[in-house]
Amino acid sequence: MDQIFVALKHWLLGQLATILPAWLLPVVSALMSIAAIIGVFATLFAIMTILERKGLGRIQNRYGPNRVGPFGFLQPAADGIKAIIKEDVVPRAADKVVHFLAPVVLVIPALLVYSVLPIGRNMVAIDLDAGLLFFFAVGAASELAVFMAGWSSRNKYALLGAMRAVAQMVSYEIPLILSTISVVMITGTLSPVKIVEAQSTHAGLLPDWFVFTPWGFAGFILFMISANAEANRSPFDLPEGESELVAGYFTEYSGFKFALFFLAEYLGLFAVSGLGITLFLGGWNSPFAALDFVPSWAWFFAKLLGLIVLFIWTRGTLPRLRVDQLMNFAWKFMIPMVLINLVAAAAWHYVGGGFARWFVSGAIVLGSYLLLGRGLFHGKGITKRTYRYAE
Amino acid sequence: MLGEGIIKGMAETARNFLGSYVSDERLTTVQYPEERIPQIENARQFPFLVFDGDDPMKGMRCVACQICEKECPPKCIYIVKSKDKKPDYKNQQQFYPATFDIDLSVCMSCGICAEVCPFESIKMDTEFELSTTDRFGGLLVNKHQLAKSNGHYRKIHPGDAAASDAALAAELAKAQAKAKADVEAKAKAAAEAKAKAAVQPTPAT
Numbered sequence A: 001m002d003q004i005f006v007a008l009k010h011w012l013l014g015q016l017a018t019i020l021p022a023w024l025l026p027v028v029s030a031l032m033s034i035a036a037i038i039g040v041f042a043t044l045f046a047i048m049t050i051l052e053r054k055g056l057g058r059i060q061n062r063y064g065p066n067r068v069g070p071f072g073f074l075q076p077a078a079d080g081i082k083a084i085i086k087e088d089v090v091p092r093a094a095d096k097v098v099h100f101l102a103p104v105v106l107v108i109p110a111l112l113v114y115s116v117l118p119i120g121r122n123m124v125a126i127d128l129d130a131g132l133l134f135f136f137a138v139g140a141a142s143e144l145a146v147f148m149a150g151w152s153s154r155n156k157y158a159l160l161g162a163m164r165a166v167a168q169m170v171s172y173e174i175p176l177i178l179s180t181i182s183v184v185m186i187t188g189t190l191s192p193v194k195i196v197e198a199q200s201t202h203a204g205l206l207p208d209w210f211v212f213t214p215w216g217f218a219g220f221i222l223f224m225i226s227a228n229a230e231a232n233r234s235p236f237d238l239p240e241g242e243s244e245l246v247a248g249y250f251t252e253y254s255g256f257k258f259a260l261f262f263l264a265e266y267l268g269l270f271a272v273s274g275l276g277i278t279l280f281l282g283g284w285n286s287p288f289a290a291l292d293f294v295p296s297w298a299w300f301f302a303k304l305l306g307l308i309v310l311f312i313w314t315r316g317t318l319p320r321l322r323v324d325q326l327m328n329f330a331w332k333f334m335i336p337m338v339l340i341n342l343v344a345a346a347a348w349h350y351v352g353g354g355f356a357r358w359f360v361s362g363a364i365v366l367g368s369y370l371l372l373g374r375g376l377f378h379g380k381g382i383t384k385r386t387y388r389y390a391e
Numbered sequence B: 001m002l003g004e005g006i007i008k009g010m011a012e013t014a015r016n017f018l019g020s021y022v023s024d025e026r027l028t029t030v031q032y033p034e035e036r037i038p039q040i041e042n043a044r045q046f047p048f049l050v051f052d053g054d055d056p057m058k059g060m061r062c063v064a065c066q067i068c069e070k071e072c073p074p075k076c077i078y079i080v081k082s083k084d085k086k087p088d089y090k091n092q093q094q095f096y097p098a099t100f101d102i103d104l105s106v107c108m109s110c111g112i113c114a115e116v117c118p119f120e121s122i123k124m125d126t127e128f129e130l131s132t133t134d135r136f137g138g139l140l141v142n143k144h145q146l147a148k149s150n151g152h153y154r155k156i157h158p159g160d161a162a163a164s165d166a167a168l169a170a171e172l173a174k175a176q177a178k179a180k181a182d183v184e185a186k187a188k189a190a191a192e193a194k195a196k197a198a199v200q201p202t203p204a205t
Ligand code: SF4
Pocket: B046, B047, B071, B072, B073, B074, B075, B076, B077, B102, B106, B107, B108, B109, B110, B111, B112, B113, B114
C-alpha cells in the first residue's frame, strides 16, 4: 500500500520499455511525475478553495457556498468553468507580452518546487542533494512574476500592489530561509529526503520530529509566519488588499489568467507547507510506531490538510496589517528571532543530551521571544481602544 | 505578551466556527429564494402609478403635470401629455399621460418622484425581482406595466396609503364643499338678482 504509486509507475515504465526506445524512457518517467504532481496538487487547490470558503463562512456565521452539488462541494468546478469561458481583457496600454507572460512565469516556479518535495517514501521527483537550495532559488522567481504582472498592467493599483509585494516578499524571504537553516545545521544536509529520514526515529512517546524541540518549535512558528507572508495570505495580504488596491498586482487580469494567479498562490502555499512538513513535522513519517501501517503519502497529505486548516483559520481571524507594521514585524522581530534561533539550535547541539539542552535552548528561545515581543510594543503606548459610537 | 491577542482571537473564531454548526440562531443569513424575510414597511424599489377603480387607464390618477419628470435626478421618466382630457376622481376634466415610461436601469430608487407628486399618483413599489435577459427593452417599463391599483398600495405600505387616502378624501370633500358653496352662491346671486329686479321694477325714466 505504501509503495503503490511507486510500484505503479515502475510497472508502467516496464511496460513502456518494450515499445519505446531506451532514450525516451527518462523523459516519459519525468512526464509521469509531472502529470501526477500537477493532477494531485491542482485537485488539492480545488478542494482548498471550497474548504476555505466554507470555513471562512462558518467563522463569520454564514453558510458559505452550498448550492452547487451536495453541500456546495462542486463549486470549484463551476468556478473553473466560469473562469475558462470568461472574456480575457487586456488593457490597451498594457505591455502585452509581459502581461501575458506574468501568470505563466508565476505558475512555473510554483510547480517546479514540488520536484524536490518528498511526498512519501521514495516518492520524490528528483532527489537533489541541494534540494532545499533549489526550492528557495526557484521559489524566489515568483517575485519577478509578481512585479511583471504589476508593471505590465499600466495600472497604478497594480503597480502599487506589485511594489508592496516585492518589498514584503524580499523582507520575509530572509526569515523564511534562516528559519530552515537551523534544521540544516542539526541534520547537516540540504537534501529534503535526508532531512525526513533524520526525523524517522521515535524517542519514547514523541517522535523525533524537530517541531518537538525548542528551536524546532520556534523555527516552525517563524517558518509558518514567513510562509504566510510569502504566499501573500491574510494577515499579510497587503499586495492584493481588496479594500485599498482593488486586487493588487492582478487587478488587470481576467478570465483564466486571473484563475492562474490564484492557482499559483495556492500552489506556492502548498509547496511551502510541504516544506514545513518536511523540515519540522517529520515529513511522511507517522507520529507513532503503531501507526506505521498507514501509507506514508497519506501522512504527508494529512499533515498538509492540517496546515491548510491552520492557514484558513488564521485568515479568518486576523485583520490585515499596515505596511509599516508589516515591515517592523519583519525586521524588528522575525529576523532577530531567527538569528537567535540559530544560536538556540547550536546550543542544542553542543550542550549535550538530557535535560540541560532542553533548558538552555528553551531559555534562549523563550527569553528572546519575551524581550523582543516587549521591544516591538515599546514606546507605542498601546492601550485598549475605546469606541465612542460603536459600543 | 506578544501573541496573546492572536490566541484569543483564534479561540473566538473557533467558537464561531463550531457554534454555527450547533445553533442555527448564530447563522444570520437567509437562504434567499426558498426563505424570505418580510420586507419592512418603508421598503422601496421602483415607482409605480396608482389607479382607482377597475380600469387602470380610466382610473389612473396621474394628470401628466410632469413635475416628477422634471424632479427626477437621473431623468429616467419620460411623459407625453395627452391632447384630450378625461375626468378625474373629482370629476374634473384633466389631462392624462399618453406615454409614461420609466427606465428602471437608470432609476436610482430615490423616491423623489413619489414625494413631489401633488396628486398622490406615483408611489414606490416593493417588487425587486425584476431581472431580465433584455437589458434595454426589458427594463424600460410603460404605463401599462406601471399601473397598479390602490389596493396594491394599501397592501404594501398600509400606513402611507391610509395617509394618502385621507388626503385625497379631504381634497374631495373640499371640492364638493366648494362646489356646493358655488352652487349655493350661484343660487343666492340669482335670487338676489331676481329680488333686485323685483324691487326696482320701473326705473325712473
Ligand atoms: S425613484 Fe428617483 S430616480 Fe426613480 S423615477 Fe423616481 S425620482 Fe426618478
